[in-house]
Amino acid sequence: ELQALGLGDIECREYSAFNLEEAIIQGVRAEREGAMALVCAPIVSTTIERILHIPVATIQPQESVIRAIQLAAQKVR
Template sequence: MNVAERIIDSVFESDEVFRKTLSRAIKEDLGLTALDFAEKANIPSSTLYKILSGKREPNVKTLRQIIKTVKAIEGLEKGEFIAVIAARPVLDNMSETKKKICGNLCTIREYSATSMEEAIIAAVRAEREGAVALVCAPIVSPTVEKILKIPVATIMPKNSLIEAIELVAKKIN
């Protein structure tokens, strides 16, 4: 669940849950101070402080502005994200769907593929859905680089390759 969805869900739980969720989202998920967020949201900082302290409930207009700003910061309004194409077991080991890179919060969207054909189709679909970059396996990256207009990076396994070799070596002994 993304940050905006968590904030929306918290609105329906209670005022206290909403305040805590919004405060945590601003500080931890978005990495901003309340003042910075208020400026980005075009909300008076005093209004945001009153909401966060429980001295005021947000009106619908303010709540819309908060959600719109969170989505914009997350890159969800434009649909901007980095796509990762890999087999399901690799994707299951991914723990982050957001990562702060060069000061920007990047959304990471997973695309599962079990064949070259599925990987190529997933790459094209990811670009059409708004991916700003793509990460994929070395076996498919040369092909998708030729057909996509977005940057493509190649997954280069290190530790996982050694672990797989050790695992298979144990199976043959």
């Protein structure tokens, strides 16, 4: 998928977190391990941007939210 975007030579790693505290810890960990940028959820991006010294990109989960609503509606029907 990264090659389709023209980003085939970039290494991506996942640092999963389940709450705000873990997201901050994982962001710091990623930066310490040499991350050049970070992608995270909107709810934590502002806080993480204040802590890290690398660029932070915020996920815009429109499609996944719409799909989740559709699935929930199907289950209710």
